[in-house]
Amino acid sequence: MSKDKKSIFSPGTAFKNLVKKPETVRYPAETKDAAKRYRGFHINDLEECIGCGTCQDVCVNDAINMVELLDKPKVEGEKNEKPQIDYGRCCWCGLCVDACTTGSLEMSRDYSYQDIDPDNFIIQPDEENDINEVEAPLGYLRDDNSDLLDLERVNMEMLEPEERVDSFVEIVEGFSKEKAEKEASRCVECEICTDTCPANMNIPQYIRGIFDEDLDESLQQIYEDNPLPEVCGRVCTHKCEGVCALTHRGEAISIRWLKRYAVDNVDSADYKKVLGTEKIEQNDKEIAIVGAGPAGLSAAHYLSVMGYQITVYEDKEKAGGMMRYGIPEYRLPYDALDKDINYIKSLGVEFIFNTRVGEDITLDELHQKYDSVFAATGLHNGRSTRVPGTENNNVYQAVDLLADLARGKEVPTTESIVVIGGGNVAMDIARSMARIQKQRYGKVDVTVTSLETEDVLPADEEEVEEAREEGVVFEPGRGPKEIEVNEDGSIAHVCTNCCVSVFDEEMNFNPTFDDNDIQNLECDMVIEAIGQAGDNSYIDDVVDVEYEGPRIKINEHSQTSVDWLFVGGDIAQGPDVINAIATGHDAAVGIDKYLNDEL
Numbered sequence: 001m002s003k004d005k006k007s008i009f010s011p012g013t014a015f016k017n018l019v020k021k022p023e024t025v026r027y028p029a030e031t032k033d034a035a036k037r038y039r040g041f042h043i044n045d046l047e048e049c050i051g052c053g054t055c056q057d058v059c060v061n062d063a064i065n066m067v068e069l070l071d072k073p074k075v076e077g078e079k080n081e082k083p084q085i086d087y088g089r090c091c092w093c094g095l096c097v098d099a100c101t102t103g104s105l106e107m108s109r110d111y112s113y114q115d116i117d118p119d120n121f122i123i124q125p126d127e128e129n130d131i132n133e134v135e136a137p138l139g140y141l142r143d144d145n146s147d148l149l150d151l152e153r154v155n156m157e158m159l160e161p162e163e164r165v166d167s168f169v170e171i172v173e174g175f176s177k178e179k180a181e182k183e184a185s186r187c188v189e190c191e192i193c194t195d196t197c198p199a200n201m202n203i204p205q206y207i208r209g210i211f212d213e214d215l216d217e218s219l220q221q222i223y224e225d226n227p228l229p230e231v232c233g234r235v236c237t238h239k240c241e242g243v244c245a246l247t248h249r250g251e252a253i254s255i256r257w258l259k260r261y262a263v264d265n266v267d268s269a270d271y272k273k274v275l276g277t278e279k280i281e282q283n284d285k286e287i288a289i290v291g292a293g294p295a296g297l298s299a300a301h302y303l304s305v306m307g308y309q310i311t312v313y314e315d316k317e318k319a320g321g322m323m324r325y326g327i328p329e330y331r332l333p334y335d336a337l338d339k340d341i342n343y344i345k346s347l348g349v350e351f352i353f354n355t356r357v358g359e360d361i362t363l364d365e366l367h368q369k370y371d372s373v374f375a376a377t378g379l380h381n382g383r384s385t386r387v388p389g390t391e392n393n394n395v396y397q398a399v400d401l402l403a404d405l406a407r408g409k410e411v412p413t414t415e416s417i418v419v420i421g422g423g424n425v426a427m428d429i430a431r432s433m434a435r436i437q438k439q440r441y442g443k444v445d446v447t448v449t450s451l452e453t454e455d456v457l458p459a460d461e462e463e464v465e466e467a468r469e470e471g472v473v474f475e476p477g478r479g480p481k482e483i484e485v486n487e488d489g490s491i492a493h494v495c496t497n498c499c500v501s502v503f504d505e506e507m508n509f510n511p512t513f514d515d516n517d518i519q520n521l522e523c524d525m526v527i528e529a530i531g532q533a534g535d536n537s538y539i540d541d542v543v544d545v546e547y548e549g550p551r552i553k554i555n556e557h558s559q560t561s562v563d564w565l566f567v568g569g570d571i572a573q574g575p576d577v578i579n580a581i582a583t584g585h586d587a588a589v590g591i592d593k594y595l596n597d598e599l
Helices: 010-018 054-058 095-099 177-184 192-196 203-211 215-223 229-235 255-264 268-275 294-305 334-346 363-369 398-406 424-441 461-469 577-595
Strands: 042-044 064-068 081-086 105-107 286-290 309-313 350-352 372-375 395-397 417-420 446-450 473-476 478-485 491-503 509-522 525-528 565-567
Touching: 042 081, 054 064, 054 095, 095 105, 177 203, 177 255, 192 203, 203 215, 203 255, 215 229, 215 255, 215 268, 229 255, 229 334, 229 577, 268 334, 286 294, 286 363, 294 309, 294 334, 294 372, 294 577, 363 372, 372 577, 395 398, 398 424, 398 525, 417 424, 424 446, 424 461, 424 525, 446 478, 461 473, 478 509, 491 525, 565 577
Parallel strands: 286 309, 286 372, 309 350, 372 565, 395 525, 417 446, 417 525, 446 473
Antiparallel strands: 042 105, 064 081, 478 491, 491 509
């Protein structure tokens, strides 16, 4: 407004100063503390900061830039980056504090800083590089009203224990569209999960596809690194969730269940169109794969997409390996497994079943017939404790019983069973036998005993919890000393003693026991689930490969010391589905390089 048009009453506004308390400026100057919620300069606790970059993503002024710390070692679950703040751009809105996944980023009440060099206003806030020499009290802090993160995961519906314990129906019901999209909205897309995943899957990208209601995009992102998503959407060990940035203040994203949602809701008839595999340019190279488990299927998928002719030799009657013959159907339904397998078959992969390499055909014959061979046989043989009494007819191996269950055979059971072992296989057989007992006898009487105490059981925590809900009893921290047998040959009980330690000072497996602490676990059937072993004789009898401990030595491309032979899966990495898939992918890349003289 121009001066000549101001109100004639405007001089009167000066009279308000007559009653206003005057401000006194003292000399020398005295500092005045800022308000308690003042948004001043930033403070970052480097011990808490994981470098997720959420602060950078939420900053609307591009005032935050994540910088790599070249002199710091990489730590799992963290990115080797920290936020750098440009105070020439910062508007002190505090959104970075509100979005911080760990709570490491805060704001002080510092409000004054002078320097003639503008570059000095670009800093990495930490205890060694404070913008002020004098430490100031905390100012703006995140509270429940300003927190930008949804820290609670969406509840996954499951069958109640009393509903599930007498059947092999899948117990996890899966996300609805609404629940999947809500869970996907929690992801901050930091990619720390990708770094930890053995297959380095594009996890934030396929979760973004779910949030955007674009399941075709999700499927494309998933298949870049994992051709068995129906399987991994159910039984993956989900190490990714263990490092999810949200776990520092809340609950991890349900990464595994979101993967399952994405693939469950895309029709397999559309896979070729969505994934661009309707027409694959073929070459004249032929490759043999030994074993139709996760590693073999993974390699078969990626090599077939590259145009190679693939033949898979499998000694069992169906494909799937331990996924089919070792995981109960209440965890992994066969129709879900077959959805993954049938797509791989549709790419032109040939399967020869009921054929054992080393007996029906030799590895040398495969070498002569094919341009390269990938061996990916699993660990199908159980290990025994070999304590007195294990030779009894009522002592079984868990892997044998699980395989019989998969084949639909009638599995022997009794009214009282002891399972020896603390891993996921022990949980699978204990929970399976509990179901059979419930069907036959109307009650559950299964006891699991293990060397490890419950706080360090190798089995997944959720498996232990669900087993207990289904009536399984745990006696952890004990080792079998002897299986006592009655005069008529029936089992009386398992004699156990307290396990003092499982490993020695060098962390070698070397359990020690207290024989003064004896406990007898009454039962009439014993199942051993203490580990599995493979049979590499079909390899060792033909070629001289290098070993690294008990496993065949391979390079980053799953290639052995014999250039045409590649090895993956359990016999190279140990029993784990996602690791097996990763080695199959690595082998496919390696075989392609080898056949093109690049390796």
